[in-house]
Amino acid sequence: AQSVTQPDIHxxxxxxxxxxxxxxxxxxxxxxLFWYVQSPGQGLQLLLKYFSGDTLVxxxxxxxxxxxxxxxxxxxxxxxxxxxxxAEYFCAVGLSGSARQLTFGSGTxxxxxx
Amino acid sequence: xxxxSQSPSNxxxxxxxxxxxxxxxxxxxxxxxxxxxxxxxxxxFLIYFQGNSAPDKSGLPSxxxxxxxxxxxxxxxxxxxxxxEDSAVYxxxxxxxxxxxxxxxxQGTRLTVV
Numbered sequence: 001a002q003s004v005t006q007p008d009i010h011x012x013x014x015x016x017x018x019x020x021x022x023x024x025x026x027x028x029x030x031x032x033l034f035w036y037v038q039s040p041g042q043g044l045q046l047l048l049k050y051f052s053g054d055t056l057v058x059x060x061x062x063x064x065x066x067x068x069x070x071x072x073x074x075x076x077x078x079x080x081x082x083x084x085x086x087a088e089y090f091c092a093v094g095l096s097g098s099a100r101q102l103t104f105g106s107g108t109x110x111x112x113x114x
Numbered sequence: 115x116x117x118x119s120q121s122p123s124n125x126x127x128x129x130x131x132x133x134x135x136x137x138x139x140x141x142x143x144x145x146x147x148x149x150x151x152x153x154x155x156x157x158x159f160l161i162y163f164q165g166n167s168a169p170d171k172s173g174l175p176s177x178x179x180x181x182x183x184x185x186x187x188x189x190x191x192x193x194x195x196x197x198x199e200d201s202a203v204y205x206x207x208x209x210x211x212x213x214x215x216x217x218x219x220x221q222g223t224r225l226t227v228v
Binding site: 044106 | 117145154155162170205209215217219221222
């Protein structure tokens, strides 16, 4: 069965510092990969997605992620974190590329220090 | 509407009672999804509606859970004889089609069963 692991439950960084959130997956084939962000009191918002092609994908809000097939990873990065980035981040995988039956990780809570 | 709207935002119910959760998708979106998010866990897929096709109910955890959708509009998720383990945030999402189009999530309904 497919699974998604986000090893870091909680990460704290200072504003302006770089950020990397880890995501590893277990799947029978190369899945479609997503990162979502959930701010307090809000629904999930899609940051970026990987379907095929260039393994480095750019998303909204200055985020990027790199798909590494050999490591079954899809880590999210941002070179300089802003206070407004404080939120919970979810990695998700799916076979079809749609939101149908996505498998989500348990999330990483990001705290940004001033 | 401007986004996916869910009501109520919070619901406290007694064990054994039935509850109905409502989702208003974005106008024109043919696909609608329900997910459950338990505390400290990722989202679990519950059910998927696509146009007039039979819904994909493969994620419903028990026969106490059911959902309906009227055409391509409002959906209700019903939980009968609620149990404490049903306590979670229930998230609804919609997308333009059931394919690789982006899913937009509502803010969720926080259900607490006491």
